[in-house]
Amino acid sequence: ELLSDLIDHFQPKHLAGKRVLITAGPTSEAIDPVRVITNRSSGKTGYAIAQAAREAGAQVVLVSGPTSLPCPRHVLRIDTESAIDMHAIVMNEATQADIFISVAAVADWHVINSSQQKLKKTEQGQGLPELQFAPNPDILAEVARLSDGPWCVGFAAETENLHEHAEAKRKRKGIPLLVGNLAQHAMNADTTQFVLFDDKGHQALPAQPKLSAARELILAIAQRHSSIQAKSQGTHRK
Amino acid sequence: ELLSDLIDHFQPKHLAGKRVLITAGPTSEAIDPVRVITNRSSGKTGYAIAQAAREAGAQVVLVSGPTSLPCPRHVLRIDTESAIDMHAIVMNEATQADIFISVAAVADWHVINSSQQKLKKTEQGQGLPELQFAPNPDILAEVARLSDGPWCVGFAAETENLHEHAEAKRKRKGIPLLVGNLAQHAMNADTTQFVLFDDKGHQALPAQPKLSAARELILAIAQRHSSIQAKSQGTHRK
Numbered sequence: 001e002l003l004s005d006l007i008d009h010f011q012p013k014h015l016a017g018k019r020v021l022i023t024a025g026p027t028s029e030a031i032d033p034v035r036v037i038t039n040r041s042s043g044k045t046g047y048a049i050a051q052a053a054r055e056a057g058a059q060v061v062l063v064s065g066p067t068s069l070p071c072p073r074h075v076l077r078i079d080t081e082s083a084i085d086m087h088a089i090v091m092n093e094a095t096q097a098d099i100f101i102s103v104a105a106v107a108d109w110h111v112i113n114s115s116q117q118k119l120k121k122t123e124q125g126q127g128l129p130e131l132q133f134a135p136n137p138d139i140l141a142e143v144a145r146l147s148d149g150p151w152c153v154g155f156a157a158e159t160e161n162l163h164e165h166a167e168a169k170r171k172r173k174g175i176p177l178l179v180g181n182l183a184q185h186a187m188n189a190d191t192t193q194f195v196l197f198d199d200k201g202h203q204a205l206p207a208q209p210k211l212s213a214a215r216e217l218i219l220a221i222a223q224r225h226s227s228i229q230a231k232s233q234g235t236h237r238k
Numbered sequence: 239e240l241l242s243d244l245i246d247h248f249q250p251k252h253l254a255g256k257r258v259l260i261t262a263g264p265t266s267e268a269i270d271p272v273r274v275i276t277n278r279s280s281g282k283t284g285y286a287i288a289q290a291a292r293e294a295g296a297q298v299v300l301v302s303g304p305t306s307l308p309c310p311r312h313v314l315r316i317d318t319e320s321a322i323d324m325h326a327i328v329m330n331e332a333t334q335a336d337i338f339i340s341v342a343a344v345a346d347w348h349v350i351n352s353s354q355q356k357l358k359k360t361e362q363g364q365g366l367p368e369l370q371f372a373p374n375p376d377i378l379a380e381v382a383r384l385s386d387g388p389w390c391v392g393f394a395a396e397t398e399n400l401h402e403h404a405e406a407k408r409k410r411k412g413i414p415l416l417v418g419n420l421a422q423h424a425m426n427a428d429t430t431q432f433v434l435f436d437d438k439g440h441q442a443l444p445a446q447p448k449l450s451a452a453r454e455l456i457l458a459i460a461q462r463h464s465s466i467q468a469k470s471q472g473t474h475r476k
Contacts, residue, residue, distance in 0.1 A: 033397045034277050034343065037269070068306035105272065109366060118397045128347060128371040135366070159271045159356045183272055183356065 004073055008055045011215070014222035016057035021097035021150060022050045023090060023104035023139070025065035027083040031131065032115040039105035043067030044210050045155075045181075045192060046103035050075050052214035053101075056222065061097070063089050065104055083107050083136035094143045097150040099225055102140040105157065109133035144174045151176065151225050157183035166197050177224060179217060196220055242311055246293045249453070252460035254295035259335035259388060260288045261328060261342035261377070263303035265321040269369065270353040277343035281305030282448050283393075283419075283430060284341035288313050290452035291339075294460065299335070301327050303342055321345050321374035332381045335388040337463055340378040343395065347371035382412045389463050392416045404435050415462060417455065434458055 024046020026039040043064060050062040051072035060075045063086055071077040078093075080086040083106045094100060112134045119129060144152045152175040156166040159182070166180035180195040180202075193207035194217055205216050262284020264277040281302060288300040289310035298313045301324055309315040316331075318324040321344045332338060350372045357367060382390045390413040394404040397420070404418035418433040418440075431445035432455055443454050 028278075031275070034395065035275065035345070036278060037273065037275050039272050040266075040274060107273070120403075128373070131369060133366040157272065165358075 001073065008073070011052075011055035012219075013057035014219055014226075015053055015099075018058045018098040018225075019061070019096060020050075020053045020058040020099045020101065021061050021063070021090065021093050022046055022053065022101045023063045023065075023086060023106070024050065025067040025069075026105045027065045027086055027107045027136075028081045029083065029107045029110045029136075030081075030114045031111050031129065032117065032119045034118050037107060037109075037111065038066075039107065040183075041065070041067075041105035043069050044190065045214070046101075047072060048210040048214035049101055049103060049217060051211065052218040053099075055215070056218050058099075061093055063093070063104070065106075082110060083139070084110065087137040087139050087142075090139050090143065094146060094150060095148050099153070099221060100140075100143050100150040101153040101155075101221070102143070103155050104139075106139060107136055110136055138173075140175065141173045151228060153221060154178045156180045159183050162195065163197075163202065166195065167202070170197050176228070177221065198224070239311065246311070249290075249293035250457075251295035252457055252464075253291055253337075256296045256336040256463075257299070257334060258291045258296040258337045258339065259299050259301070259328065259331050260284055260291065260339045261301045261303075261324060261344070262288065263305040263307075264343045265303045265324055265345045265374075266319045267321065267345045267348045267374075268319075268352045269349050269367065270355065270357045272356050275345060275347075275349065276304075277345065279303070279305075279343035281307050282428065283452070284339075285310060286448040286452035287339055287341060287455060289449065290456040291337075293453070294456050296337075299331055301331070301342070303344075320348060321377070322348065325375040325377050325380075328377050328381065332384060332388060333386050337391070337459060338378075338381050338388040339391040339393075339459070340381070341393050342377075344377060345374055348374055376411075378413065379411045389414065389466060391459055394418045396420065400433065401435075401440065404433065405440070408435050414466070415459065436462070 025043035026041040029037045047069050050060050054060045054075050062075050062077045064077055064079055078089050080089055111131050113132045140154050143149050154173050154175050156169045158165045162180045166178055170178035178197045181192055191207055192210050192213050194205045194213055196203045263281035264279040267275045285307050288298050292298045292313050300313050300315045302315055302317055316327050318327055349369050351370045378392050381387050392411050392413050394407045396403045400418045404416055408416035416435045419430055429445055430448050430451050432443045432451055434441045
């Protein structure tokens, strides 16, 4: 812990005084009390970004789906399960944040006919479930639409056509920065490669361990966020 | 590690010379490369039983679904994902085992129209998935039917009517011993309460930490298994 505090101490404080809200991990959508639909997300990328933001001097709130990871030191973690839970927590925290980084692999749908009791194999029809789905709230797009909301960063984990999907997602969500990665390389791995998409184009960071990738990303976010702030202060002075 | 080896050394060797096959954790059934259907199972109960069996002198093969747990020392772990994977591995190992303890929360169904590419929210119909299911193999029942198979122990995690469901499951699977527990108490917890169901009735063990519950269970299994062996040797002598 001393070592971790020392390393923390010597990181550049690009985000001193900023409040950063981060989501991480998968969400877990109940089918019944035992069965769930979830995503192959270990939470490692989001936790590394939370740690890097904290090292950079930010006050960090980490809204986490179910993971087995320890909470990074000096980070406030709020545990959630479903996308609807996560949405409620994030909307409550968003207006107090300067920056929102949406890393969680949020389920797109939840099961509307989920059961309070464990489904028995023999109970319904051929014993096979007939799940009905409804869309989950789009947490990132809602935060991006807030008039007094934070500066937003999204993530796109894609299995193919990363560039096309990522840039389309950035525009659809209405956010200034989207980070793409190839899901099959990053999932449950300790290394990752980020590609940053913004209105100037895209920039690929090197493949590297998740914590060092997270530190590079935090620097890129801090630079963009401070230049936006400088511009908006300029506007106010007119 | 030294301490763990010492504790191991002083446990009674009820299963010396026996080969024990154990399944643990959830299975993970793919919807697409990112999304899965799984069970709320941490694997802690199965891993504790693997450790207890090892301490009791057995040679232990642990067939594990995805968990974040470290493999107990001196246990051979084989990692699997889907129920179909787990079935193939278990059927391959079963005839070499003296005892099979089926602890894994195996999914009852898999998705037959799973996708090789990540499903996009907007691609199909209303953007909602229409999942079609097929039943998974019943690993425990198949092992129990093997003519040269191991002595079988099943698990039933139920959310209500434990006694009724557990005894029905024991008969349906055709196994001598079934261990029931209440899923809502045991899931992801560090303590558990086992209720043992056999052809003499049922016996509730005290609620206790998973490793000590596992040690009591291994003793109960060893006693039943050795009395069966004594009987069958008696028969041979006639």
